[in-house]
Amino acid sequence: MTQTTPSLYAKRRAQLAAQLRAGSVAIMPTAPERARNRDSDFPYRHDSYFFYLTGFTEPNAWLVLDANGRSTLFCQPKDLEREIWDGYRLGPDAAVTALGVNAAYSVSELDQQLPKLLENQQTVWYPFATHKGLETRVDGWLNAVRARVRFGAQCPAQQRDVCGPLDDMRLVKDAYEQDIMRRASAISAGAHVRAMQTCARMLRAGQDVREYHLDAELLHEFRTHGSQFPAYTSIVAAGANACVLHYRADAAPVRAGELVLIDAGCELDGYASDITRTFPANGQFTGPQRDLYNLVLASQDAAVAATRVGARFTDPHEATVKVLAQGLLDLGLLNPNHHGNAQDVIDKRAYFPFYMHRTSHWLGMDVHDCGSYVESSELGQTSERKDPLSGESIVSRPSRILREGMVLTIEPGLYVRPADKVPEAFWNIGIRIEDDAIVTKEGCDLITRGVPVIASEIEALMRA
Numbered sequence: 406m407t408q409t410t411p412s413l414y415a416k417r418r419a420q421l422a423a424q425l426r427a428g429s430v431a432i433m434p435t436a437p438e439r440a441r442n443r444d445s446d447f448p449y450r451h452d453s454y455f456f457y458l459t460g461f462t463e464p465n466a467w468l469v470l471d472a473n474g475r476s477t478l479f480c481q482p483k484d485l486e487r488e489i490w491d492g493y494r495l496g497p498d499a500a501v502t503a504l505g506v507n508a509a510y511s512v513s514e515l516d517q518q519l520p521k522l523l524e525n526q527q528t529v530w531y532p533f534a535t536h537k538g539l540e541t542r543v544d545g546w547l548n549a550v551r552a553r554v555r556f557g558a559q560c561p562a563q564q565r566d567v568c569g570p571l572d573d574m575r576l577v578k579d580a581y582e583q584d585i586m587r588r589a590s591a592i593s594a595g596a597h598v599r600a601m602q603t604c605a606r607m608l609r610a611g612q613d614v615r616e617y618h619l620d621a622e623l624l625h626e627f628r629t630h631g632s633q634f635p636a637y638t639s640i641v642a643a644g645a646n647a648c649v650l651h652y653r654a655d656a657a658p659v660r661a662g663e664l665v666l667i668d669a670g671c672e673l674d675g676y677a678s679d680i681t682r683t684f685p686a687n688g689q690f691t692g693p694q695r696d697l698y699n700l701v702l703a704s705q706d707a708a709v710a711a712t713r714v715g716a717r718f719t720d721p722h723e724a725t726v727k728v729l730a731q732g733l734l735d736l737g738l739l740n741p742n743h744h745g746n747a748q749d750v751i752d753k754r755a756y757f758p759f760y761m762h763r764t765s766h767w768l769g770m771d772v773h774d775c776g777s778y779v780e781s782s783e784l785g786q787t788s789e790r791k792d793p794l795s796g797e798s799i800v801s802r803p804s805r806i807l808r809e810g811m812v813l814t815i816e817p818g819l820y821v822r823p824a825d826k827v828p829e830a831f832w833n834i835g836i837r838i839e840d841d842a843i844v845t846k847e848g849c850d851l852i853t854r855g856v857p858v859i860a861s862e863i864e865a866l867m868r869a
């Protein structure tokens with residue numbers, strides 16, 4: 406993984422330290438290694454918060470930061486034998502310069518040093534409910550401080566969740582982060598192009614195409630361009646499988662005449678991309694497929710137009726639903742005699758059987774990135790309404806106001822399962838179109854358009 410100058414991370418640590426109250430210490434562990442089976446581990450992936458503050462990707466590491474900005478790293482010690490088996494370790498001595506921290510120790514000294522770092526402080530910050538067993542370890546360190554109270558030591562009396570300030574910081578991506586996200590998006594777009602073209606070429610050659618063939622093309626393109634992993638498990642869904650929202654690439658045959666939905670994005674240097682495209686397996690949309698596809702695309706256009714500085718996070722979703730509601734009536738998937746007009750469809754959520762997810766989520770280091778979806782300055786303003794489908798009462802708060810540098814997905818879809826009163830021509834069609842958008846002053850920058858979305862452009866690409 407790319408190592409950058411430590412100054413970027415030092416700046417973030419200083420920003421976080423400035424938000425901790427005087428007399429505070431923040432503790433941030435990285436992610437644990439996880440066993441897959443017997444003595445094989447899952448590929449290691451650092452913790453995003455820890456990486457955001459250190460740029461350090463080794464396991465068994467902790468950052469401790471106090472409100473004065475003093476940072477202490479605990480990491481794996483140099484160990485020739487372990488390094489022969491598992492690879493290079495930075496080690497505490499080199500970490501001070503390489504990561505720009507004030508001090509570094511072997512992780513074996515954590516239990517010895519932490520009580521010293523916590524002594525005479527008032528507040529301990531750590532990530533709540535994210536690292537199994539962390540609360541117990543904090544309890545242990547606090548108890549070690551308490552054991553010294555009779556000698557005059559002060560024990561922190563308050564505990565706070567460090568994810569709060571970090572979530573707000575991570576929500577707005579700086580130029581460095583945006584650059585990585587653009588590169589991740591370009592790789593992922595290339596992977597979608599490759600999968601589309603391979604699909605059409607194999608079918609033209611009369612080959613048996615399976616979902617896993619297309620998954621292999623995605624992985625090839627990701628790794629060829631330096632991505633470390635897929636950012637999430639790729640969805641490659643042929644035909645009716647596209648109506649299963651969390652379908653995984655499996656072994657189903659990909660047949661001419663059916664659509665294929667691929668939701669896949671790579672992770673590059675710690676940042677995710679997230680793209681969905683839906684395309685005809687043989688490169689030619691049928692009439693009903695095209696009608697539905699163009700409706701989803703029009704709804705995405707409306708959402709893109711609603712994404713800009715000052716808009717609310719929910720505005721793109723509302724714009725999407727408006728277009729979909731009218732389109733479902735126009736195409737006969739909803740009957741106006743029964744459902745009324747588009748506003749009625751929205752009010753009664755009658756579109757829900759065809760569009761059951763939200764249009765956007767934050768994107769960043771995590772594919773469903775951190776960050777509150779509520780505007781923090783308006784937290785107290787609650788409103789209550791009844792959900793028209795479940796009858797449950799829902800309390801909502803004003804949605805987040807979009808700011809320059811926030812990154813979100815825009816991913817409308819329609820999923821048509823066989824049902825009475827739904828024209829058979831649309832049965833088993835599942836369509837989603839997903840792009841990643843950086844919010845700008847003028848609107849938003851779609852960073853994933855290296856793979857086309859317009860139906861005729863997809864057809865041209867697949868003929869090539």
Ligand code: GLY
Nearest residue numbers: 637668679772816
């Ligand atoms: N690929 C995950 C999502 O679109 O939310």
Ligand code: MN
Nearest residue numbers: 679814816839
């Ligand atoms: Mn997404």
Ligand code: MN
Nearest residue numbers: 668679680839
């Ligand atoms: Mn996705």
